[in-house]
Every structure is written in C-alpha cells, then in structure tokens.
Amino acid sequence: MNEATGLFVKIRNVVKQIPLGKVTTYGQIAKMVGITDSRKVGWALWGNQDPQIPCHRVIKKDGFLAKDYSLGGWEEQKRRLQKEGISFIKENQVDLEKHQWVC
DNA sequence: CCGTTGACCAGGC
DNA sequence: GGCCTGGCCAACG
Numbered sequence: 001m002n003e004a005t006g007l008f009v010k011i012r013n014v015v016k017q018i019p020l021g022k023v024t025t026y027g028q029i030a031k032m033v034g035i036t037d038s039r040k041v042g043w044a045l046w047g048n049q050d051p052q053i054p055c056h057r058v059i060k061k062d063g064f065l066a067k068d069y070s071l072g073g074w075e076e077q078k079r080r081l082q083k084e085g086i087s088f089i090k091e092n093q094v095d096l097e098k099h100q101w102v103c
Numbered sequence: 104c105c106g107t108t109g110a111c112c113a114g115g116c
Numbered sequence: 117g118g119c120c121t122g123g124c125c126a127a128c129g
Contacts, residue, residue: 027112037111038110038112039126042110043109044127058110060111060112068110107127107128107129108126113121114123115122
C-alpha cells in the first residue's frame with residue numbers, strides 16, 4: 001500500500017472513495033489526484049478488477065459509459081450501476097445531474 | 104533517456 | 117455527425 005507506484009495507487013484510492021449510488025468522470029478524478037490528464041485515470045484502471053475499485057462508477061464527462069470498458073463492456077457496467085440505484089437517460093448514458101459525485 | 108501506450112478531451116474539417 | 121490530430125503526462129521496456 002502507500003503511494004508506492006504514484007498515480008496508480010493514487011487513482012485507485014480515489015475511485016475506492018466513490019460513495020454507493022454515485023458516479024464520477026475521468027476528468028473529475030484527474031483533478032482529485034492533482035493531474036490534468038484524464039487519460040491517466042483510465043490508464044491506471046485498465047486491467048484492474050479489484051473488488052474494492054468500482055471502476056463501473058467511473059464514466060466520461062458527458063455521462064456516457066466508457067466504450068472501451070474491459071470488464072464485459074458498458075452493458076456490464078450499466079447493469080452494476082442500475083443495481084446501485086443509478087438512473088440512465090439512454091442505454092449507455094447515466095443521468096449525471098442526479099448522480100455525479102461531489103465531495 | 105527515448106519511444107510507445109493509453110477506459111480522455113477539445114478543436115478542426 | 118463522424119473521423120483525425122494535438123495535447124497532456126505517468127508507467128513500462
């Protein structure tokens with residue numbers, strides 16, 4: 001543990017703090033860890049299926065799910081989100097206005 | 104140190 | 117409205 005690998009652990013730490021029933025965007029997380037590049041967020045989560053890391057709560061700034069989501073596609077992600085009480089506007093778009101995470 | 108990669112974002116055509 | 121390019125910067129070989 002500890003901030004060993006830098007952003008890798010840092011980003012994972014933030015994602016773990018996302019409350020149930022909330023979602024957040026890559027850009028938002030990027031700001032939290034002190035960076036300006038949202039790609040690092042996705043990059044850090046890539047291949048990470050840790051049960052403590054709800055990657056399915058991490059979506060794009062427009063509320064769309066990541067189309068390159070690896071753990072089964074956005075359809076799997078959507079199913080998990082709905083299970084937590086998240087509302088969907090479209091098949092692959094979350095209602096950000098209601099569920100975007102704010103500290 | 105260098106080149107490549109990368110689940111994004113914004114701008115241009 | 118879809119595709120391309122640039123940017124931005126950490127991790128990895």
